[in-house]
């Protein structure tokens with residue numbers, strides 16, 4: 001009988017962020033002690049649902065451990081990481097013999113004293129289960145693949161899609177390869193090609209749409225089991241920060257190496273087409289003002305909570321107010337204090353409210369506005385792919401000048417229109433919608449947007465990749481140098 005051990009531990013660590021990631025951030029995120037699969041799935045618990053279902057379809061048995069995932073922020077507190085990690089390891093020791101260990105992790109988690117949390121966890125798992133048990137890991141594509149991860153896992157698969165709409169599909173593929181490996185039907189070997197690039201790649205649009213399709217077409221033929229492109233996480237200052245192609249082949253490492261290099265070359269050749277499409281605030285608001293119809297969606301990419309930003313920056317809002325542009329919605333501001341005041345005043349109340357600008361210099365200055373509280377929703381949620389994510393308490397406030405704002409108590413980026421719509425906001429009637437998100441908003445908003453503009457406002461995760469002040473990541477990389485391979 002097949003016995004699987006499943007767990008999830010992760011966050012995406014912005015090592016430049018001043019916001020500590022402690023136990024409270026995990027508790028507010030995904031946080032289940034062995035029963036995540038009895039609750040609705042979210043992005044990082046969903047693989048556990050898939051793995052349990054697939055195990056049970058084979059009349060197997062699943063031992064389920066921790067599922068803990070924190071909203072991206074600053075470096076994880078050491079004792080918190082160690083406590084969560086050790087909970088998984090203790091469960092694994094108690095589980096008795098298992099055939100396959102499957103872990104859902106991010107791949108860019110940093111804790112105090114641990115630049116490679118995933119490599120650390122995998123090494124400790126391997127030490128417990130020994131070399132015969134198959135160890136598989138599913139990672140977010142914004143991960144830093146390390147030698148330690150490769151040495152201690154049999155199979156690593158990353159998401160292929162950004163927005164990450166394919167967590168469940170990749171989980172199923174990982175399960176399939178790992179179980180076949182356990183049965184002796186395949187012998188997975190992995191190889192990595194370092195692309196020496198720091199960038200963001202948006203997969204719904206060309207040229208990257210085709211790269212994803214080519215990766216999938218290569219799988220399951222000529223000895224290739226899986227092709228992943230690990231985009232890297234630009235705001236994680238770790239030795240392995242750069243983008244890498246990771247290939248799993250059956251038995252022959254040469255096949256994995258050649259395939260990884262081929263895809264790496266393809267991605268390198270597309271670099272100019274994949275440069276960031278961002279414009280500055282002035283150009284973005286010029287385009288908004290000139291747009292014949294709405295809603296124009298402006299992505300405030302530098303204040304994306306999903307990259308560890310505070311989600312309370314006011315730079316775009318300040319510019320809108322200064323130029324007197326109305327009929328614009330901006331959200332979601334992480335501002336528990338402002339939400340508290342709105343709750344005290346109640347729906348329908350008009351009050352002076354200080355909004356945003358509270359977390360640090362990357363947040364800009366707070367803005368004082370006279371607003372009317374239009375709607376308050378406790379336990380607000382928004383869709384993301386096939387799962388949903390909590391927003392805490394959400395509030396819609398409006399000014400007399402046609403500025404609508406959403407405020408909430410659980411820090412999160414904008415994933416989907418329903419996050420606004422549950423408050424009663426009619427998105428189609430807005431000329432502009434400013435979403436604090438880099439790309440995850442795209443799936444839900446592209447169908448309703450007259451136009452999508454990526455705005456390079458100031459903030460915690462500015463999209464100028466040549467200028468990120470790395471100290472631990474010392475490899476020459478594009479776009480800081482034109483040819484990092486020549487630089488050696």
Ligand SMILES: [Zn+2]
Nearest residue numbers: 140141142164
């Ligand atoms: Zn990601």
